[in-house]
Amino acid sequence: MKMKLLMGAALAALSAGASWAQTSGPADIPAETVDTNRDVVVIIGQGETRQVQTLTETDLKLEAAGTSPIKLIESLPGVNYTAADPFGAYEWAVNINIRGFQKDQLGYTLDRVPLGDMSYGNYNGLHISRAIISENIGQVELAQGAASLATASTSNLGGALTFRSRGPSDDFGGTVAFTGGSENMSRGYARLDSGAIDALFGAKGYVSYAKQQQDKWKGDGPQKLEQVNAGFEVPVGPGVLSGFYDWSKRRETDYQDLSLEMLGRLGYNWDNIKPNWALANQLGDIGANNGYTGVCNPLAPNAFPACPNPSAGTAWPAPFANADDAYYDAAGLRDDQLARISYDADLTDSISISATAYIHENEGQGIWFTPYVTPFQFGAPVSDRANISSVSVRTTEYDMNRSGALGSAKWMLGDHTIEGGFWYEYNDFNQDRRFYANTRQAPRPSLEFMRNAFATQWSYAYDFETTMFYVQDTWNITDALTVSGGFKSVSVDMTVDTNVIGFTAPVAGSNSDLNGTITSEDNFLPQVGFT
Template identity: 45%
Template sequence: MNRKLGKVVLAATGVLCASGSAVLAQEISAAQPAEQQGASQVSGPAATQTDPQDATKVTAREDVTVTAPGSTRDVQSIGAKEMLQSTPGTSPIAVLGRLPSVEITSADPYGAYEWAVRISVRGFNQNQLGFTLDDVPLGDMSYGNLNGLHISRALIDENLGQATLSQGTGALETASTSNLGGAIQFMSNDPLDKRKLEVAQSFGSFSATRTFGRFDSGVLPGHTRFYIDGVYQLSDKWRGAGPINQSYYQGNLKLEHFVGNKGVLTFFVDYSHRQEVDYQDDNKVWVNKLGYKWDNFGNWGVALQAANAYNAQGGGGFVFASLPTTFPTPVSSLQSAPGDLSNDPEDAGYYAAGGLRRDILSYLSYKMALTSHLTWKSTVYGHENSGAGLWFTPYEATYDATGTPVSPISERTSEYGIARGGFVTSLSYETARNTVEGGAWFEKESFDLARKFYATSLASPVQSIYDRPSNAFYTQWSYNFPSTVYQLHLQDQYRIRPTLTVSAGFKSVETNMTGNLGAFNTGVIQASGVTAATYAQGSLESGKAFLPQFGVNWKINKNNEMFADVADNVRAYQAGGPGFGNSPWGTSQAGFNALTSTLKPESSWSEEAGVRHTDNRFQGQASYFHVNFSNRLLAIQQGPAIAGAASLLTNVGGVTTNGVDGAVSAKLHEGWTLYNALTFSRSTYNDDYTTTGATGVPATVATGGKIVVDSPEFLYKNELSYAKGQFDAHIDSDYMGKRYFTYTDDNSVSGRFLANFGLDYHKDEVGAFDQLKLQLNVYNLAGAQYYSTVGTNGFIASDPTSVSLNTLQVGAPRTITGTFSVRF
């Protein structure tokens, strides 16, 4: 820790020791079994709480909080009801797509396929946001996550209690090193006071089945309660052939033990095992010529033919006389004649690709009301992950021990390993007019990343796409990245008068990361001219000692208020090897040494202001936001690639975002509710940048004034729901405007419109059953064909013909799912 940050740490610690709030005392009170609550309960501001027993009869009714009265920031949330309204198996991240300024895209109907699922908020993409579960950091939730895991693997969907989005300025208390553009805090639901057993079975399109079971112990002697549950899900890809089965199983355990009437101890553990087979990344030419449902071959003989044809027609690799030298149908339709590789037929299809992930996440948390005004909470957590991204590549042949090629295809892996642990702690102190809260976060991690190749044969792929391979014949590189994170925050909310509240706070964050090269260029084959200096090693520090945040809330009258706030944020550098995202270590040692003295981490300055209205029938909010995003980092080739020139992480300037958004929810006549959310936003690059391509001559890339990739200027969402007695129904729609996928805006995908439908009927207290429920969900009701995720393989400066980078995913078709559940 540097001296400057160390001084801030000491100062903030001193303030925390003398201060702190009874906010958590409320939480403890609400969570305790009924017999624990009484006159001796810790006092605090009154709060409306839901009877824990009501949670056993939650149905799919509207539960979107479009505004947060009294907040000095733009805060919105989605609760358990909204999660239950969605198709079982839908990722919690996908449900957030109902909120304004939130863009969600995926290649599957559930938002669970991690390679393609994306969330963007006000021009910031997924790895520029912060995510936590019950205060435990989840990292940036990107594919190949270097410091966390996706919420779909951290929590079973049915266990989501609430998801809160702090747009723009984010929340100071969020344990994250990536929250440039906002923070999403997921909260798991609590065990029930009454013993319950729930079982749900779903069937759907594309051979989908999902089995879920949960047991709640109820309150046991000693004031303890817990739940344990599990899910097993199978589904075929909606396009493709061969190995197309997606599967995962997951288990959660959450236990709460109440200590007197002032404390609660919580233990949580999650186990997740996910096996995904990839959807092929597309370009426009392939979709037009090969069809909307085109995907990987899934046939070993066809994949061998395609790889051999590429080598025979200009690829340069070994040509096997026993294999055809023409591309298979229909890939051959991409060629005007043999030897024409202009439409990239070699990448149009592979045998298969996939992702394997196994995670164990656990935490132990304690919350305690120290006095009637002072509350303390702490969480200690650990996370272990192992996984691999698999791809049967035609660009590297398989070689035997003598160096002789035996197959034109090898299985390439990106192998991941995470071992991390840390703690999050805070104190809060509340008086009639003042709330002071502050805390600390520390994390230590070891992240392993390797690029390896495994053997195939002419007879078979040898390795299953569902298994992690062993005995690599070639290791291109292998890294270990140890890192530590220190973060402190302190914030004060002061009520100047009953109608006027101001808030001020700051956080200090420092991340220290080192890249250590473990192995390179080893195995049966070795690339010539490769030395340790080809790869970067060394340490980098990122962060900032003072990141302020200020806000104000003015309550105009009983139902109306105004708010405004500003915040400064910074993002840590990303770990990675060559070709692995925007990592400082994705270059040579000379390149790394050159950038260490000048590189600055990405940062943002966010401003927002808005109005809110809340009454018994109507909730509404409208906001204006402005963001200055500085020091945008991009890996740029520093010379001719054919000469082996490495990429170098480069500061390519800033981004400016201006926009307005709003949401309204109105209770109409007799059970009808109408929800609408609208966003107009424009994010543009501030500067041009320079690159050196194959010619070795510097060239200017004209990005100044261009609209940021994957940033639609217009979003509109609505939902009409009906709830009466035991019946619930809803229909929602979502429009997303045009999106660019090149930095110079020379190619884009057009806007798209999606509609979804759902209904359920439940019957309570039927014989031995507490509840019986039937549910039907239809995704993409109109069967629209559209481009969903853009940028799965990253973005490039220019691609006017859409063949230079295959980085698009088409959206899933109409998908129908039916669910039957019982609760004892």
């Protein structure tokens, strides 16, 4: 594999590089001694004043189809990547650590559009695997340490990952690909490019579709992802108007989280117990009867709240030691739509501008089959014991509507490149914790959105308003020395309203009635670099 790493070099590296250039080089190596099949890491200084590493489209094609875009950077220095499966298909378990900085301490953008902090319960964006089909990524750039001042992010403490989509082709054509593998893995991908259309002033576009499914490597349940991407470019005046659209539908079945003690006692292949619904009911009943789950008073099983099934006994079936050894099932559901429109133009030989507007809508549910809350605690009658399961579905529900704009202008003035820009985003975000009843005869489908809750534990409505602007100057002092300096100003206003807390509406003026606005801002965040 040949991987190009673009990084700003430190002084020591510059000195070593100059010495190396004087003593050896490609011209000094006889052609017959060069092994063209070996893995090569090429480190190139390109005037960057930060450490920047880039994977090109050629590098990305070396990964298996359907691989998580986050996994694509695992070969870069300083990156530690972990996942629960070879493709990184299980989003909950995908994590990266870059020189000690966690995933939510980094910034992420796609075609300059902010993706938030990439955490699983993301309140301000979405995971890159849902933002674009992996085959449509054209470039990945990792800035370790201080990210660019222009990065539209409030979490880029330890650097930033910037993804760029693969634009429409100049030529008409298409691609169809299919991948299959173990654990019933299948993936189909198709893309059709219109090519440049002279009748539309050279406009070009594409549409693509991908569908992937694979079973968990242990336990029961699939990981599913279905996506549609579309994009266009059209010359307008001195620049190019471009657009991108993403529709994503993710359904993933969770693995059971295992402690070291559980691994030793239950084994490496232990997981949730789906499709054994009878066992799930039995464990929920026993947990209620012996007091482990605390959903009723075992000494008064018919009093409110009623125990779901007093006749089930109190002894755990082997090898269970408690109700937390395994649950029936858990899952993550995410539906997203992301769209942007951009205009980039060189107004003169020395002045260029860029502007982007975007929207993002998300609906999500994190699903867990829990024995810790039952409908009997909320008034279900004892007479319904034969129908109502002791295992309910608990959800964490997400509803997000983001919209924003960002722009920049660049002026090349002699040896200086002066740049300034802004980013504004408004985010309407709601989060709720709800519970849904199951029947003893059959559970709710775990990969479908839950509706008709019997209880809401809490419900919050948030509004986030983010404003950022920056100014910087890059000075090419000599061919060997470049210095850049600038600052950015960031302000975030967060407003929250509490709709439900503790299964009831909050008492006005109480500590649980969280309502108000918090502002976090810093008007001068400087950055200086050189190479």
